[in-house]
Amino acid sequence: MFWEQDLECMERGELKQLQLERLQSTLNRVSRNVPLYRNRFDELALDPDDFLSLDDVRRLPFTTKEDIREHYPYGLFAVPLREVVRLQSSSGTTGKPTVVGYTKNDLGKWTDMCARILCAGGLCRDDVLQIAYAYGLFTGGFGLHYGAERLGVSVIPSSSGNARRQIMIMQDYRTTALTCTPSYGLHLADTMMDMGVNVNTLTLKFGLFGAEPWSEAMREELQERLNIVATDNYGISEVLGPGIAGECLERNGLHMNEDHFFLEIVDPDSGDPVPEGDIGELVLTSLTKEAFPVIRFRTGDLTRLVPGDCPCGRTHQRIHRVLGRTDDMFTLRGINVFPSQVEQVLLAVEGAEPHYQILLERDNHLDKATVHVEVSDQFNWDQLGKHQELLELVQKRLSSELGVSFAVKLVENKSLERGEGKAKRVIDKRSF
């Protein structure tokens, strides 16, 4: 099923040509209307008309989150505020949030991109979609909301939070598809168990998850516990929110909406392109955005290209699920660790739950990492031997899989704080 088949299955040569034309017009617009980009063109003595191939984009410097913050709130807008019909912002966990504006055309395109993702994830107008992302300044709720309505899906804007109420809605409204963060999806599965709700009595079929990195093992767990087909989708609030890329039912990589975005994968340290198929940081250039175009925006998300053609027929390049963030990746005694790797290990150990928190401390200049791991419901705390056995198993697996040792602390089921949105996986108390 396709939403815009002619565009999603476009012949590659034709697509490249379309990207180039759109890139040229974007560069022209930003060099006229956004002082930051105009100055960059001036400093490099470049003219937007000099860009004759897509690779020429590498002549321009990257745009970073800091650039956006420095021009808070409207400094990077390419249209007058009068033309802007929507403002959204990032969650702003550190410092000032970033503000992103949308024109009427931007919203129309965003809506179509989200409709594409939902369609690729299996939805059609017969579906009832429960949107358990926060509505508000965060882009998750509203982005998918309009896409789903355009697709003709029946939308339940339940927003985030109140898991028991979410499940009651799921039962009563006969929800067929759920969209939220994967960690919240798992929280809903736990809540169902607490409430004694048998998943087979529900009408759920599809789950569309995004907004935080998750693992293949977590997909399996979500699919099994919620009795759904789970797909991954990608968005980042500084660029668009959901709708940038999404998986089809093959579940082997996320198709990037390449008629709207030009993507690069670069080495996070050097900024050079990585060999095709290698892991690097995703860099995005918008090709159709009017109010808030971005040129070579460093997303901080690590991924790689998925080679080959997809059996679904879409020609748009696939990216691998996000492997982690350049900024929530942490370095422990010289080893780079992604929280998702820890999660992968926990999911493979019986008795351990993928609910965890990593505490990083520094003791006498030595890094110490402790993983707090929830144990499953059935775990018997009175059996000392069992406790020790599980603890050692988790410790051993972590150290063999990740190449660095962790202290492990088993904690009771549901004792770690559950976020309503993105889970907080790492607490870094080290001072550098």
Ligand SMILES: [Zn+2]
């Ligand atoms: Zn596909």
